[in-house]
Amino acid sequence: MHPLIDIGVVWGDDGVTAIILLEGVKKYSNDSSPPMAIKKLLDSIRMFLDGCEVDFDLSVLDFGGCTEYQRRVLDVVSSIPRGSTLTYSEVAARAGGSPRSAAGALSRNPFPLVIPCHRVIRSDGNAGGYQGGVKLKKRLLEMEGVSLEGQ
Secondary structure, eight states: OOSSOOEEEEEETTEEEEEEEOTTOOOOOOOOOOOHHHHHHHHHHHHHHTTOOOOOOGGGBOGGGSOHHHHHHHHHHHTOOTTOOEEHHHHHHHHTSOHHHHHHHHHTOSSTTTSOGGGEEOTTSOOOOOTTOHHHHHHHHHHTTOOOTTO
16 A cells, blocks of 8 residues: 555566556455565555655566557657656657557556556647546656646
């Protein structure tokens, strides 16, 4: 649990398969203890939510459920530094697709926070959508020192 948002982490033999933002979701646990690599990822997420600059270990993520295009989009987004943003158009150009397809790929980002899709905004400077809600997206960006021009 974190004051900003509760998260859930789903993992299998090949690593983390999903990070779920639990705002308004019923919480269940099987009380199993995660492997050490996943504990480290959880610690990194807590540090990130506390406002620390974190270099997430992406090697524990299992991208097997992603399409080839979605993986390219997530690769682009994972390189956006803290305190910076890209537009959906910029992400799409780097990944080889349209802004709408990039937005669609990000709406299904299985690893929010770790793959920082909150750092992707609309071309007009507005936040755009976010699976954790626009309010959380704005809070995360503000925490990273980003001021949205279109807001």
